[in-house]
Amino acid sequence: MAEALSIPLEPIDAWSWRIPRSYKPGMRVDGIVYADRALLELAGEEQALEQVANVAFLPGIQKASLAMPDIHWGYGFCIGGVCATDPEQGGVVSPGGVGYDINCGVRLVRTDLTLADARPHLTRLVNALFAAIPTGVGMGGRFVHQGEALARLLREGVDVLRRRGLATADDVECTESHGCLPDAEPAYLSERALERGYDQCGTIGSGNHFLEVQVVDRVEDPAKAEVMRIAEGQICVLIHSGSRGLGYQVCDDHLKVLRGVPERLGIQLPDRQLACAPVHSDEGRRYLGAMRAAANFAFCNRQLLLAQTREVFAEVFGKPWGALGMEQVYDVAHNIAKFEHHDVDGRSKLLCVHRKGATRAFPPGHPEIPARYRGIGQPVIVPGDMGRASWLLCGHEDAMARTFGTTCHGAGRVLSRTAAVKSARGRRIDQELFARGVLARARSREGLAEEQPDAYKDVDHVVEVVHGAHLSRKVARLRPLAVIKG
Amino acid sequence: MSHEVFEHTADLGVRVRAPDRAALYAESGQALFEILVDDLGAVRPATALEVAVAGDDAAYLLHDWLGELLYLFTARNLLLCAFDVRLAHSGLTGTVRGEVLDRTRHRLAHEVKAITYHGLEVRQDPGGWSAEFVVDI
Numbered sequence: 001m002a003e004a005l006s007i008p009l010e011p012i013d014a015w016s017w018r019i020p021r022s023y024k025p026g027m028r029v030d031g032i033v034y035a036d037r038a039l040l041e042l043a044g045e046e047q048a049l050e051q052v053a054n055v056a057f058l059p060g061i062q063k064a065s066l067a068m069p070d071i072h073w074g075y076g077f078c079i080g081g082v083c084a085t086d087p088e089q090g091g092v093v094s095p096g097g098v099g100y101d102i103n104c105g106v107r108l109v110r111t112d113l114t115l116a117d118a119r120p121h122l123t124r125l126v127n128a129l130f131a132a133i134p135t136g137v138g139m140g141g142r143f144v145h146q147g148e149a150l151a152r153l154l155r156e157g158v159d160v161l162r163r164r165g166l167a168t169a170d171d172v173e174c175t176e177s178h179g180c181l182p183d184a185e186p187a188y189l190s191e192r193a194l195e196r197g198y199d200q201c202g203t204i205g206s207g208n209h210f211l212e213v214q215v216v217d218r219v220e221d222p223a224k225a226e227v228m229r230i231a232e233g234q235i236c237v238l239i240h241s242g243s244r245g246l247g248y249q250v251c252d253d254h255l256k257v258l259r260g261v262p263e264r265l266g267i268q269l270p271d272r273q274l275a276c277a278p279v280h281s282d283e284g285r286r287y288l289g290a291m292r293a294a295a296n297f298a299f300c301n302r303q304l305l306l307a308q309t310r311e312v313f314a315e316v317f318g319k320p321w322g323a324l325g326m327e328q329v330y331d332v333a334h335n336i337a338k339f340e341h342h343d344v345d346g347r348s349k350l351l352c353v354h355r356k357g358a359t360r361a362f363p364p365g366h367p368e369i370p371a372r373y374r375g376i377g378q379p380v381i382v383p384g385d386m387g388r389a390s391w392l393l394c395g396h397e398d399a400m401a402r403t404f405g406t407t408c409h410g411a412g413r414v415l416s417r418t419a420a421v422k423s424a425r426g427r428r429i430d431q432e433l434f435a436r437g438v439l440a441r442a443r444s445r446e447g448l449a450e451e452q453p454d455a456y457k458d459v460d461h462v463v464e465v466v467h468g469a470h471l472s473r474k475v476a477r478l479r480p481l482a483v484i485k486g
Numbered sequence: 487m488s489h490e491v492f493e494h495t496a497d498l499g500v501r502v503r504a505p506d507r508a509a510l511y512a513e514s515g516q517a518l519f520e521i522l523v524d525d526l527g528a529v530r531p532a533t534a535l536e537v538a539v540a541g542d543d544a545a546y547l548l549h550d551w552l553g554e555l556l557y558l559f560t561a562r563n564l565l566l567c568a569f570d571v572r573l574a575h576s577g578l579t580g581t582v583r584g585e586v587l588d589r590t591r592h593r594l595a596h597e598v599k600a601i602t603y604h605g606l607e608v609r610q611d612p613g614g615w616s617a618e619f620v621v622d623i
Binding site: 046048058072075076079096100101136137192195196205206207245248251252255256259271272273275301350407413414415416417418419443444446447450486 | 565594596604
């Protein structure tokens with residue numbers, strides 16, 4: 001194995017591998033990658049493993065620079081990267097460890113509808129969703145926010161929408177951090193960032209973002225599924241989007257501010273994209289305040305996408321959405337930095353946990369989980385690709401010690417965008433999906449080609465690893481029926 | 487002058503070559519808008535704008551120049567098709583030409599979230615100048 005890859009890797013157990021700290025001078029801790037051999041070899045074909053080693057340079061990093069099995073080449077951090085720093089030991093926050101799409105995440109909604117109920121209406125449903133819900137590059141929507149209304153959204157998150165009748169108390173409860181990161185500071189957002197937020201709350205965007213109608217294909221753990229009100233043959237909706245242009249601008253603005261900081265503080269970094277500042281510094285505090293505001297905007301974005309989805313379902317199925325049982329199972333962030341208590345060397349510490357393409361997966365009993373899920377662990381939603389499957393998982397006790405309570409966020413790409421487009425030449429991806437029983441509507445044919453199922457690893461394979469490594473537990477597998485994209 | 491997209495798993499990488507540094511920045515602008523729009527040939531150089539960017543570091547200057555162009559698209563809906571760059575004492579000034587997005591005539595291809603710093607590079611080669619940058623999709 002070590003010979004096949006340019007990076008030294010030592011097996012720890014069947015599911016994890018160590019990149020020793022000795023690999024590169026400047027690494028403060030080891031790298032640990034959760035993967036089986038096949039997934040590790042895929043990661044080794046690109047720069048992803050090198051990026052795991054690079055993150056180990058960050059001051060104050062605790063335990064190890066971690067990567068989940070959906071690891072692939074990103075910018076700065078790998079996608080699937082996790083890094084926790086201790087602010088009391090000079091720990092830094094790195095905007096690259098969150099990414100441009102701050103609080104990109106996924107939300108799963110269940111319904112009382114069965115496949116038999118939905119099948120006759122699927123074409124009308126997907127067309128109505130595509131007509132009603134803004135998708136695509138730069139598309140704005142009908143919800144506009146500016147001035148104090150936008151500032152309130154950024155400060156208070158989804159609860160603002162609850163007060164306007166666009167979210168229920170259950171929606172708020174079943175969202176990570178109740179849809180609001182405290183200490184958000186709209187004042188730290190530039191005019192440009194605010195301007196870009198104007199009409200983008202409630203829009204999907206482009207790239208890998210989507211809204212899917214799915215059916216529960218297989219329940220793996222009936223007791224846990226019952227707590228989540230999930231059963232085989234049931235229709236669900238999966239929403240994947242983030243903080244849109246507002247979040248991209250926040251990251252870009254603050255990376256610019258941080259340019260000179262590492263050099264000034266004598267922090268050696270192997271990639272400019274890893275620019276960082278101590279959590280306890282003016283630059284660090286300002287980024288964190290702005291990042292939290294953008295995260296709250298993203299929670300609100302997914303909430304308004306849900307509100308529009310509910311309207312479409314009510315119209316297509318001729319019943320109020322409440323009568324269709326359209327309740328949110330959970331909403332998770334997968335690009336975020338949060339302050340959490342974790343045990344390190346037998347001591348509980350308040351750490352700054354960066355998750356870049358990775359999902360929080362807290363175990364049963366954790367106080368931050370909604371009461372209804374406290375007995376089973378936090379629900380985790382893992383989108384796969386639009387042809388195969390997605391998964392519903394829940395948190396596992398062992399993840400707290402291994403990965404700061406973190407699991408994978410998706411299947412992970414295996415083909416570059418250029419390779420995916422090349423492989424789609426002469427093919428009609430929408431027709432191929434139709435033949436597999438999936439109705440796809442997209443603004444861009446090239447976008448569909450880039451996001452085709454073959455561009456991704458098999459999510460079943462990735463989920464086997466997180467289940468086997470006790471980073472989370474399988475609850476149910478869902479397969480796509482219809483998808484709308486940018 | 488030339489540019490090409492190179493393989494990057496999650497995003498898009500761009501490699502640019504030009505005889506001098508001013509042309510390198512101009513060509514990079516062209517490359518960015520070819521990622522954003524399906525057929526840049528359909529964009530008319532109807533209006534002209536001046537864009538000034540300050541900075542001494544050649545790579546950061548490339549980042550900030552492309553960032554300004556991306557901002558003109560995301561905030562002003564401007565599609566740009568022609569770029570004329572003049573290097574200044576500290577920074578650059580560009581005259582850019584294009585028109586407002588018209589969804590009946592223009593087909594957008596990618597949402598570029600940002601110009602990243604990953605692998606960002608500007609260097610002088612024996613034959614001229616070259617640059618690499620990765621955009622977040």
